[in-house]
Amino acid sequence: ACAISPKAIVSDACASYSTLERLNRNVKPALDELTQTTDFFSHYRLNLFNKRCPFWNDENGMCGNIACAVETLDNEADIPEVWRASELGKLEGPRAKHPGKGVQKERPERPLQGKLGADVGESCVVEYDDECDDRDYCVPEDESASSKGDYVSLLRNPERFTGYAGDGAKGVWDAVYRENCFQKSSFPESAALGKITTPKGPAAMDFKAVIDAAGRQQALEEQRQHNPLTPFVAKTGLEHEDECLEKRVFYRVMSGMHASISTHLCWDFLNQTTGQWQPNVNCYIGRLHKYPERISNLYFNYALLTRAIAKLGPYLSRHDAYTFCTGDRGQDAATRAKVLAVTEKASSVPQIFDESLMFKNGEGPSLKEDFRNRFRNVSRLMDCVGCDKCRLWGKLQTAGYGTALKVLFEFDNNDEPQPPLLKRTELVALFNTYARLSSSLTAIQKFRTMVEEAEAAV
Numbered sequence: 001a002c003a004i005s006p007k008a009i010v011s012d013a014c015a016s017y018s019t020l021e022r023l024n025r026n027v028k029p030a031l032d033e034l035t036q037t038t039d040f041f042s043h044y045r046l047n048l049f050n051k052r053c054p055f056w057n058d059e060n061g062m063c064g065n066i067a068c069a070v071e072t073l074d075n076e077a078d079i080p081e082v083w084r085a086s087e088l089g090k091l092e093g094p095r096a097k098h099p100g101k102g103v104q105k106e107r108p109e110r111p112l113q114g115k116l117g118a119d120v121g122e123s124c125v126v127e128y129d130d131e132c133d134d135r136d137y138c139v140p141e142d143e144s145a146s147s148k149g150d151y152v153s154l155l156r157n158p159e160r161f162t163g164y165a166g167d168g169a170k171g172v173w174d175a176v177y178r179e180n181c182f183q184k185s186s187f188p189e190s191a192a193l194g195k196i197t198t199p200k201g202p203a204a205m206d207f208k209a210v211i212d213a214a215g216r217q218q219a220l221e222e223q224r225q226h227n228p229l230t231p232f233v234a235k236t237g238l239e240h241e242d243e244c245l246e247k248r249v250f251y252r253v254m255s256g257m258h259a260s261i262s263t264h265l266c267w268d269f270l271n272q273t274t275g276q277w278q279p280n281v282n283c284y285i286g287r288l289h290k291y292p293e294r295i296s297n298l299y300f301n302y303a304l305l306t307r308a309i310a311k312l313g314p315y316l317s318r319h320d321a322y323t324f325c326t327g328d329r330g331q332d333a334a335t336r337a338k339v340l341a342v343t344e345k346a347s348s349v350p351q352i353f354d355e356s357l358m359f360k361n362g363e364g365p366s367l368k369e370d371f372r373n374r375f376r377n378v379s380r381l382m383d384c385v386g387c388d389k390c391r392l393w394g395k396l397q398t399a400g401y402g403t404a405l406k407v408l409f410e411f412d413n414n415d416e417p418q419p420p421l422l423k424r425t426e427l428v429a430l431f432n433t434y435a436r437l438s439s440s441l442t443a444i445q446k447f448r449t450m451v452e453e454a455e456a457a458v
C-alpha cells in the first residue's frame with residue numbers, strides 16, 4: 001500500500017520526503033563507500049569527445065563549446081583564468097583509452113592494462129564489449145564504431161558549478177523537455193528513432209518549435225507552482241487530465257535530473273569574488289526552493305532509483321552474474337560486498353515505487369517503445385552539451401536513469417538472462433546516479449535549514 005505510484009508522486013501519507021530522507025541517511029554511507037572507494041565504480045567509460053551533437057550544428061552557437069559558455073559570464077575577462085567557465089568545465093586527472101575490440105580478442109584470458117594512475121587497479125575497470133541490446137533506454141556508450149571512449153575518474157571530476165550557461169545550456173534543456181511531447185518531434189531524425197546507431201551529422205533544427213515548446217513548458221510550470229512558502233507539501237507534479245501517466249513520468253525523470261544538477265551546482269558553487277567553493281543559498285532559492293515541483297521530482301527520482309537498485313539486488317548477489325574485477329578475487333569480493341550493502345539498504349523499506357502501473361492500460365503498451373526511444377534521444381542530446389564536465393555527468397546520469405528504467409520495465413528476477421542484462425558502464429552509471437540523488441537530498445535538507453534560519457533571523 002505504501003509504494004509510490006507513478007501517479008501519486010511523493011505523498012505525505014506514504015513515502016513522504018521525511019521517509020525518503022530517513023532511507024537516504026541509511027543508504028548514503030554504503031553508497032558513498034561504493035562509489036568513492038572502489039575502482040570499479042569510480043571510473044566511467046564514455047565517448048566524451050568523439051561524438052558530434054546529432055541534432056544541430058554545434059558551430060552555430062546554439063549549443064556548443066566553451067566559447068558559448070564563456071560569453072554568458074558578464075565580466076569573464078575580469079575573472080582570474082582558473083575560475084573561468086572554460087577552465088572550470090575541463091576534465092582533470094588521468095584518462096585511459098579503451099583498448100579496441102580486436103586487442104581484447106587477442107588476449108581474452110587477461111584483462112588489459114589501462115593507464116589510470118598508480119593507485120588504480122586497471123584490471124578492474126577495463127571491460128569487454130557486449131553486443132547492444134534492444135532493451136536499452138540509452139545509446140550504449142560503446143556504440144561508436146571508431147572510438148571506444150575514455151575511462152574518466154569521477155572522483156577527480158566532481159559535478160559542481162562550471163559556469164556553463166546561456167543559450168547553449170538552455171538549448172539542451174529545452175530540447176530535453178521537448179522530447180516529452182510524445183508527438184511528432186521537431187527533430188528530423190525522429191522518424192528513425194531507435195534505428196540510429198551512430199550519430200548523424202549536424203541537422204537543421206526547428207528553433208521556433210523548440211522555443212514555442214519552451215514557452216509552453218514555462219507556462220505549465222508556472223501553473224504547477226505551489227505557494228513558495230510551503231514548498232514541501234505532498235501534492236506535486238503534472239496534473240493535466242490529457243497527459244497519460246507515462247508522459248508524466250518521463251517529464252518527472254527529466255525535471256528531477258535537472259533539479260539534481262542544479263542542486264549540485266548551487267551546493268558546490270564558486271564564489272568568484274573570494275575564490276571559495278561554497279553553498280550558494282540564493283542559487284538554491286532561485287532554481288529550486290521557489291519551484292517545489294522540481295524538488296518533488298528529484299525525490300521522485302530517488303524513489304525510482306531506490307526501487308531499481310532494490311530490484312537488482314537478488315540478481316547481483318548471484319555470484320556468477322558479475323565478477324566485478326576479473327583476475328583479482330579479493331577486490332572482486334570486496335566490491336561485491338559493497339554493492340550488496342547498498343542493495344540491501346535500498347531494500348530495507350517496503351517497495352517504494354510501483355512500476356507495474358506503467359505501460360498497462362489504454363495507449364500504455366504502445367507508448368513503451370516511444371518512451372524508450374525518446375529516452376535514447378535525450379541520451380544523444382548529451383552530446384550537445386558544450387562543457388566537458390557537464391557532458392560527463394549529463395551522459396552518466398542519462399545512462400543511469402536509462403539503466404534504472406531498463407531494470408524496472410525489462411527485467412524479471414525470474415529470468416535467467418544470458419549474457420548479463422547490464423554492462424559494466426550501465427552498472428557504474430546506475431549506482432553513481434543514485435549517489436548523485438543521494439547527495440542532492442542531503443544538500444536540499446541543508447539548504448532548507450539555511451532558508452529557515454535566514455527567515456527566522458529577519
Ligand code: FAD
Nearest residue numbers: 160161162163164165169172173255258259265294390394
Ligand atoms: P537552466 O537550469 O538552464 O534551466 C532552463 C529552463 O528550464 C529554466 O528557465 C526553467 O524554465 C526550466 N527548468 C529549470 N529547472 C527545471 C526543472 N528542474 N524542471 C523543469 N524545468 C526546469 N552547470 C554547471 O555549473 N555544472 C554542471 O555540472 C552542469 N551540468 C549540466 C548538464 C547538462 C546536461 C546541461 C544541459 C547543463 C548543465 N549545466 C551545468 C548548466 C546548468 O544546468 C544551467 O543550464 C545553467 O546554470 C543556467 O541556468 P539557468 O538559470 O539559465 O536555467
